[in-house]
Amino acid sequence: MQGLMMDYPLLIKGIMQHALRTFPEQEVVTRLVEGGIHRYTYADSYKRMCQAAHALQDMGVKKGDRVAVMGWNTHRQLELYYAISCIGAICHTINPRLGPENANYVINHAGDSVLFYDTTFQPLVEALAPGLKTVKKYIVLTDAANNPKSKIKAEAYEEMIAGKPEAFDWPDFDENTASAMCYTSGTTGKPKGVLYSHRSTVIQAMVTSLPTSFGAELSDVVLPVVPMFHVNAWNVPYSALMGGMKLVFPGPGLDGASLYELMEAEKVTYALGVPTVWLNLLNYIEGEGKTFSSLKYSLIGGSALPEKIIRGYDKHGVRCRQGWGMTEMSPTGTTNFEPVGFYDQPIDERIPYQLKQGKALPYVDMRIVSDEGKILPHDGSESGHLQVRGPSVLKAYYNHDKDILTPDGWFDTGDVATIDETGMLLITDRAKDVIKSGGEWISTIDIENAALSHEAVAQAAVIGMPHPKWDERPLLIVELVPGADADPQQILQFVKDQLSKISWPDDIQVVDEIPLGATGKVLKTKLREMFKDYVLPDLREGGGTTTSASAAVTEVEPDKKKSGFPFLRRKGK
Amino acid sequence: MQGLMMDYPLLIKGIMQHALRTFPEQEVVTRLVEGGIHRYTYADSYKRMCQAAHALQDMGVKKGDRVAVMGWNTHRQLELYYAISCIGAICHTINPRLGPENANYVINHAGDSVLFYDTTFQPLVEALAPGLKTVKKYIVLTDAANNPKSKIKAEAYEEMIAGKPEAFDWPDFDENTASAMCYTSGTTGKPKGVLYSHRSTVIQAMVTSLPTSFGAELSDVVLPVVPMFHVNAWNVPYSALMGGMKLVFPGPGLDGASLYELMEAEKVTYALGVPTVWLNLLNYIEGEGKTFSSLKYSLIGGSALPEKIIRGYDKHGVRCRQGWGMTEMSPTGTTNFEPVGFYDQPIDERIPYQLKQGKALPYVDMRIVSDEGKILPHDGSESGHLQVRGPSVLKAYYNHDKDILTPDGWFDTGDVATIDETGMLLITDRAKDVIKSGGEWISTIDIENAALSHEAVAQAAVIGMPHPKWDERPLLIVELVPGADADPQQILQFVKDQLSKISWPDDIQVVDEIPLGATGKVLKTKLREMFKDYVLPDLREGGGTTTSASAAVTEVEPDKKKSGFPFLRRKGK
Secondary structure (H helix, E strand, C coil), rough: EECCCEEEEEEEHHHHHHHHHHHHCEEEEECCCCEEEEEEEEHHHHHHHHHHHHHHHHCCCCCCCCEEEECCHHHHHHHHHHHHHHCEEEEEEECCHHCCCHHHHHHHCCCCCEEEEEHHHHHHHHHHHHHHCCCEEEEEEECCHHHCCCCCCCCEEHHHHHCCCCCCCCCCCCCCCCEEEECCCCCCCCCCEEEEHHHHHHHHHHCCCCCCCCCCCCCCCECCCCCCHHHHHHHHHHHHHCCCEEEEEEEECCHHHHHHHHHHHHHCEEEEEEEEHHHHHHHHHHHHHCCCCCEEEEEEEECCCCHHHHHHHHHCCCEEEEEEEEEEHHEEEEEECCCHHHHHCHHHHHHHHHCCCCCCCCCEEEEECCCCCCCCCCCCCCEEEEEECCCCCCCCCCCCCCCCCCCHHHHHHEEEEEECCCCEEEEEHHHHCCEEHHHHHHHHHHHHHHHHCCCCCEEEEEEEEECCCCCCEEEEEEEECCCCCCCCCCHHHHHHHCCHHHHCEEEEEEEEECCCCCCECCCCHHHHHCCCCCCCCCHHHCCCCCCCCCCCCCCCCCCCCCCCHHHHHHCCC | EEEEEEECCCCCHHHHHHHHHHCCCEEEEEECCCCEEEEEEHHHHHHHHHHHHHHHCCCCCCCCCCCEEEECHHHHHHHHHHHHHHHCEEEEEECCHHHHHHHHHHHHCCCCCCCEEEEHHHHHHHHHHHHHCCCCCCECCCHHHHHHCCCCCEEEEHHHHCCCCCCCCCCCCCCCEEEEEEECCCCCCEEEEEEHHHHHHHHHHHHHHCCCHHHHHHHEEEEEEECCCHHHHHHHHHHHHHHHHHHEEEEEECCHHHHHHHHHHHHEEEECHHHHHHHHHHHHHHHHHCCCCCCCCCCCCCCCCHHHHHHHCCCCEEEEEEECCHHCCCHHHECCCCCCCCCHHCCCHHHHHCCCCCCCCCCCCEEECCCCCEECCCCCCCCCEEEEEEHHHHHHHHCCCCCCCCCCCCCEEEEEEEEEECEEEEEEHHHHHHHHCCCCECCCCHHHHHHHHCCCCCEEEEEEEEEECCCEEEEEEEECCCCCCCCCCHHHHHHHHCHHHHHHHHHCEECCCCCCCCCEEECCHHHHHHCCCCCCHHHHHCCCCCCCCCCCCCCCCCCCCCCCCHHHCEEEE
């Protein structure tokens, strides 16, 4: 028997309309790409969403069309998020760090008809344009005065919306209609498109708004450092408007100094980003002898949260809450919200909890499975392949034949994890990164965290090296803090002191820069390539002595081609 | 184009499973009908939900079957809420205060096959049983030792579940499947059934869990005084488990002393109920010279929140948040969450805000419409018929032919209201209670609130009396606090001092008891019947003098037949 409730779809316009009717005077603040600060209200924003919707329709964008946006976190991208999705088109956010080849691929694969971009990315777009088969219109996210000369004919966004009506009759449609898409930058193969629906996005916005999820509330001033050009900035553009929070967009200013200045000026209380961002910001304030006057919470995800960040921010009264998810999950799967009374404990007792990835949100199911496909118990000890299920998890990639789910309908995340009796997730490894030594799994994350807790280590990565006796043994690779003059062997000993013997790295190597991928994660494939000729100490001729941390690496040229993007650069580099 | 996300239904079992996997050790505490306190964990509760599901299946309950529950708020009813809905059957909660005739009607109309009831209601069930055409099995919500002798053969709940397996393979089905039903006790005609779905219930649980809705969080200890036998206790049995909160069930102990004792013993921080309950509790603690050591918040709905309650609780450090909704809305439509910094203001500045019903939850649309069907602006001044829409609003009553929605698909609430530019709802009247005097609408709620703020007034109601010149004029009817010796004319003057002249009641009448309906609302139909021969002062022979507050009322016998139910009785009566 069916219930007798209204057939009312969960559309993204419901969030937009809720924000407008409930919090019309709430503020949205943006550090502009053009320089300076832009400030307006939800009510102002809504009017411009309506104008953008008219402009999109006027240029022929129809339901189901893909519209590309390559932009920093700004009020203009916020407007496009809603305007594009709520007319029934698909907001395809493009990560500029994908590199030209992949950017070309994803725009053509998606069949985008319009491309919006920030002026920062004009050189990239100019290089891409000749190869883009479906893009009919280019729009620069600025005003006429700041629209730079270009080889391509591009209208300014402000001109595009100027004079359009400030109201729009938003259509109704099935909640399973596609709303947005984002390509994953896999370590192998071409990027694959994840196609979100209105339903999946609204449900994700609701569950991440729960107190036991992100935990932000009306009094918070929220700054998403995590980019809107990737995984919808963890859905903050939706959840913040649903919760009526003041939103602060950093634009292109993602270095420590710019973020700090904006946080202080706008009294930011809650910020979200990947560990690299938090490390940079911490290095900045420690270097400058500053502290935070308003920041209370940071939500950290994208890769495992190092202990060093938790301890570093704790000194400044900032609480770090970890989350885990992936593009394929809309993206958040877990958050490690704190038990009641958690912060009454001393930090040493809190750390083991905070290093875990947290518990699944409602309507995210998780299980762990052995190599043989056996479902493993949630006992905090058995480790296996992490698989997920839920209304905000994908069932297929866009225009991609491969059947990606397990026969019983679960998505394999590629992570290896334990789950305990209270649902606490601990990612121990990426399946592809697994080091299996003498039949035991060694956690690369544990070793990396141990290394990162050394004051001279800026970035750390562990890869498995072939070994005739043990199959594989871990090699620790580190990048030092600028100006640090540390003895690699002392760092290695420091790491060993924190680990059980099986996890001791066989060697340490220092590199100028650990290569990071488009989303700030360490590119282990690249590292493996860099170290393909490296030989572990006990396998060398006359074996058993540890080399100095130079020989194997001096020829290696770290991948520098992405250095045009400031947000993953470290201060002083 | 459809999104490519999993087809994963929003089922109530998702809440149950989230509670189990995330908060297995959280507590549920119940004041038992048998006496004493019962205490267990979410994990214990889940095992018994599984056992109850097996028992229901074993007795032949199938998907779509209606199962009636007439019970106090207890852990056993919590188990039935989940077990019945999650096997695909329909949990039909029965309000014992409907009276025998209506109870008979709703059980037969729903076609319930099983009836669960607390021992308190055995006399009622014994009286009903001969007339119940579809009930095949009666189960008493107790154990064998406490199962009273009865004319009807009824198994004890504890016997029913004993020995059943503590795990259950919960089925999957369409999220629009009916999950629960509740009949509205309309003031006219037969009760009408509202049939909730899994989808409407889960969405309602999510939106009421938002910080700008009920505002309860993990650290709260939640006590729903609002009954589970009506409108699902405002969905608290769902939202509390989703949020992992400690739940405290009051069982039959709804008088001030019992509630207070339980709140103190269990450190309750958040309680929910109708104004009558809050008045009784306030009278109790003031009479006893007590105060609250843990209670911080009360969510109040069901009828307008009187100023006297806000001020009364404020003195004890308890914050009153108002909500509005109805059975037809699952039930919550609005909550008046506080703006940032609200409690930094003195109480006199807070009161006007707190007297309003609040702002719509996400995915609850509201509009106000004139008598002529014109949609009115949300300007805080134009008043009209309040209509609503959303995924948790009904589209039809159960087995009821009448088309109940407007031609464009909205549900008319029967309330008259204003909405301001920030979405703030103010209910000014029930459409059927409207007093239209000389072309102007007079708010009965304003007059009632003014009267309730007088220390001698326990309950107040205003009805419109016919008047040849003004069409209608308001008559104020009050019930005095037990033992109060107040002059009615002084009360009338006290009321007038707070109102504009058009709203001045033409007269005041004192009655022994203002009749209340099954859900604690004033029965104005009954009052109109009581006062059908009453004549306003200026229409009497030799008109113009105000009568004493006795003559018209002495013959009136207030409706006492519901006095067997303690929770709407006042202390000392």
